[in-house]
Each structure stands twice: as structure tokens, then as C-alpha cells.
Amino acid sequence: MTMNDTFLKACRAEPTDYTPIWMMRQAGRYLPEYQKVRGKVTFLELCKSPELCVEVTLQPIDILHMDAAILFSDILIPMEAMGLRLEFHEGKGPVFPDTVRDKAAVDSLMIPEPNETMGFVMETIKLLRKELKVPLIGFAGAPFTCATYLIEGGSSKVFWETKKMMFTAPELFHKLMQKITACTSAYLVAQAHAGAQALQIFDSWAGILAPCDFREFALPYVKRIIADLQPTKLPIIYFANNGATLLDYSVDSGADVIGLDWRINIGDAIRRVGNKAVQGNIDPFALLLPKDKLRARIKRLLEDATDAKGHIFNLGHGIHQFTPPEQAKIAVDAVHELSQR
């Protein structure tokens, strides 16, 4: 089977015939085909059913012609495997009923053996590799982002409990981060062994940290994971959401590709990341623009990214559930057409 390896070339900053594109959350609620599958099972059941995960992972490749697939899963799956009860409440998102806020809670976390506890993920990867003609991205949450969910007990607006632990019990916070890091490294190595061809680390909440705190409390653990992944030789994408002021640190993480949210001009970002490849970064809501304006914005973004050592087109955040799929298709076609060398 011939593989479209444009995405992998861009990750490695090698020349490509055009700019590859995929979209964060591309297997998701904006697709009626996804909704149909999701209607039959709960979100967690879906995450743990390899056949269904394969089906929804393939949908955006087949329908929208993305240049890469990303494993359908959730960043909190390995946190559940550490021994925590994880629930998804409709309209509220993930909930950990037992928050991790003291030494006893941190001590009781296990470092799971990924193939034993998350075999369904590895099975999904193996099945996908048989079907896919584009590269498969595996992923995990960054330790800081995962820690916020455990400490807050779910999503948060202000992350009071997380910062309270950081600022008043830093040793406990670091201990929690070490355990999550060990779990995450093993989990990503297992994904690589199962067949993932690139790995993305999602630091969705890195942007709530002052640069000095990011350097002290979050970056060392991202670096540790990326160092642990070196033997896999896979390209690593690090995406620190809302991380414009953390770019120098993102580069320092050792990642091959720097993910960018939509808040920064991509040309400015490229000047700062030097010879790293970049991934991003159109505002996901700009997909609502009328066709001519959407194409014009994509053209400008591609021009701004001309000097990138490698560029993977993406949204600056996950695609929103109310986005019409035909608008996403306009974007994919525009990137393919307008970026032809």
C-alpha cells in the first residue's frame, strides 16, 4: 500500500510537494458520521472499542482527505489507568470524583504497564496501520495538563487548586508530575511500538502559567518524556496551547515540531522557533468565513509560513462541534491547492 508521507516529511523539515494538513479533533462531533457512531455508546466506551475507534479515526481521512490521522482517544485515558475513577458528564466534560490534592492521593497513583491496562489503544493503532494510507499520529497529554485535571477534579476556569498546590506544596506537586511523567513516557513508547508514526504531546493548559513557572513546574517533565522517546526515532510534536510567551521553552523541549495556537502570527512564530518545523495555526472559528475569504486567509497564512523549515497546516485548536464539515473541506482543498510548489 502506498503511503502519503507528506506529513512525516514536513515533521522532519524535509521538502514536500505541498503543505500537509490535518485538524485537531478531526475525528469528532462536527461530523454526522461520528455522531452516528457516538450515539450507540458512551464516550468512554467508544475510547475503549478498537473497532469503533478505527471507524471514527478513518472518517476525516475518507471524507475530508486529511494528510494524517490521529488516534481517536482521550488524554485522560492513562490517568484512569493510574488508578483513578474517570467519568464524562454530558455538557461538563471529564470528572475525577476523587481529586488528587494530598500526599496519600499522590502516593496511591500507580504507574501502569500500558499494554496491560490500555491494550485497547495499542489494538486500535495496530488495526489502523492496516487501513491507513496516511501516517498515524499517537498522542498523550503533557504532565502539567493532566495534573490540572487530577488536582481540580476535572476542567477548571481558573485552576486555583492547581496553583495552590504548586505555590504552597511544590514538593508534592513535583512528585505528582514525576508519576504522571513516568506513566506518559511508557504509554507513548508503547504507542510507538504498536505502530504510531509520530507522537503529539498536548499541553492544553500550559498557557495558564507564567513563563518562570512553566520553566520550573512543567517544562522539565516534557523534556523528560521527549528524551525517553528518542529511541523510537519518531517525530515529536509539542503543542503548548496559548503558549506564545513559552515558545523559547517549547523549542528547548526537544520536540521536532512546535504546535501553534491561533493567537500568534505564524511568521512571527517561525522567526522565533528557528529551524524547527511548525504546526498550525488558523483560528478554528475562521472556518466559518465565506469561501473566498476563507481561501484568502489560508493563502495569507501559507505565505506567512514560507520561511518555515517545515509546515504542517492545522487549526490553532480543536475543530468546533458546530463547524459545517463542508467548510472544513473548503479549507483542506484550499491548503492542498494553494500550497503546491
Add this chain to the structure above:
Amino acid sequence: MTMNDTFLKACRAEPTDYTPIWMMRQAGRYLPEYQKVRGKVTFLELCKSPELCVEVTLQPIDILHMDAAILFSDILIPMEAMGLRLEFHEGKGPVFPDTVRDKAAVDSLMIPEPNETMGFVMETIKLLRKELKVPLIGFAGAPFTCATYLIEGGSSKVFWETKKMMFTAPELFHKLMQKITACTSAYLVAQAHAGAQALQIFDSWAGILAPCDFREFALPYVKRIIADLQPTKLPIIYFANNGATLLDYSVDSGADVIGLDWRINIGDAIRRVGNKAVQGNIDPFALLLPKDKLRARIKRLLEDATDAKGHIFNLGHGIHQFTPPEQAKIAVDAVHELSQR
């Protein structure tokens, strides 16, 4: 009555004996003295009672020795004066039951005469000026931030409706912005005439915009207001929250002082804003640090800000309701002590 004008000197980039400090939301829920007043009335009743507004505005000056007072009010008061029903729901924040999403809703908005419709604000300012020995800051929300509340019908996590209007009905969006801008300019001019000695424009949600969209949809209206305020000769502070990538535009707004959130190193920001004064920018949650670490962090921030043309110490966002007041006091004392020239 002798006035401590250190804050005003710093705004104007004149030399000061020490770095002045105030905190966003300094008259607020973290103070038991505030809670006591607030317990007697609703939030909106409080905003409309000049005597009570004076009382809570003075509290942080008397208790914590801040170098500036900020009028107690809410950025949405003038939006109510434009003819919209405004409610504050416990735990949910502001709600506009009638959202502004179509031409009819935009057309029906009035440009209020501030002294007629918001006389209670002007009365508060006049009363405060008789009591205060530090400068009084008046304020308003920036048009973009105000618009998000009207369009969304309150607070939002993702601002789907706001961006939908921006991207699919830009003319309507600009018309709404023009009306809010006219209202805001008149409101701030009236505050100046009533006795405000500096004016801050809060752009709490500017940071959800890509730089190109900020420039097109938000910045022109901030510039318009600041131009309208020139005859007052008051120093203008513009605070674009989460606006690290918008700094060049913030400078271009014409403001005298650039507010900074905590996500950027203040030294990096100062290098970018050139000869403007800056205000900020410690993480509000860092007030939880043990005394020695809090003082060390403040010392470092003051050192990083050495090259500022003027520096007003502040938090990078409003003080959180669970902050112990004694921790805020440690910060105020540390800034006063450690910044002595």
C-alpha cells in the same frame, strides 16, 4: 489634603521614589469588609449606591495601603444604559437575557447620555475625590470585550457566537462596535469631568482574537476612544488580557500605560513596548506563596522591570476571591520596601 501622586507620575513615565502598586479587583470579595457591605445588597444595587461604592472603594486603600483607588463599578453598567436588561446570577456572572445577534437588536441600542443614565457613577467619583489621598482611576470595558457579553448573552468559554458574527456578518459586527464605542467614549469623558484622574480600558477578552482579527475588529475602536479622551489630558491605561501577541497593537492604541497579564516576562514586554509605561504583572495566585518566596518573586519582577519608562506594580489579573488579605498586604509592603530608589 496632600495627594500621593506616585501612581500618576509612573503613568506619565516620570521618576518616582518607589514603584506604586494597586491590584485589579482590589475592592472585592477577598476582603471580609467588602463581603459585609455586599451581604446587604445585590451586586447591581451596590454598583448603583454611591455611598456604598465609596465605602468599598476606600477599603483596600485604608487596609492595604494601595497607591491608587479604582472606582467600584462593573464594565457592563454602560451596556445596561444602552437599553439592555442586565442580571447577575450567583455563580454564573452577568447575563443579558436578550442577546444582541441581529440588525434589529443592534439598531435598538441607544447611545446613553452618561450623566443622565449613570449619574450614580459620577456621584461616586465626586464623593471619592473628597475622601481620597491617592489618585482615582475610572474605567470602562473595551468595545470588543463588551460586545462579547452582548452577543453571547453573558460570559462564554469559546465565544462561538461572537466570532460567528465577526466572520459571517462583519458589517453588523462593526455597527455594534461603533455604537458601543460612542457610548464608551462619552462615558469615560463624563468620568473625567466628574473627577477621575486616570482611566483604564479593560479588554478582558482581547486575547481570544488572532492578531489579524484584533487589528481589524477590536483595535480601531480602542484607538477611537483614546483619541476621544485626549482633551481630558488624563493618562490612559489599556489592558488587553492574554494579549502578549497583541503588544505592538496595544502600543499603537495610543494608551500611555500598557497593562500586562502574568503570562509574559515583564522585561520582555518592556523591551517591546519601548517608551510606554507598563502596569503589572505578577500571577494573582502567586500571592499564595510563603512570605519569603513571595518577596523573592516580587524582587525579581522589580529587577526585571528596571528599564521600564514607568512601572505600576499590579497583578496580571484580578485578585482571586480566596486570596487571604494578609498575603496581599505582604505584596504591597514588599513592593514599597524593595522598590525604594
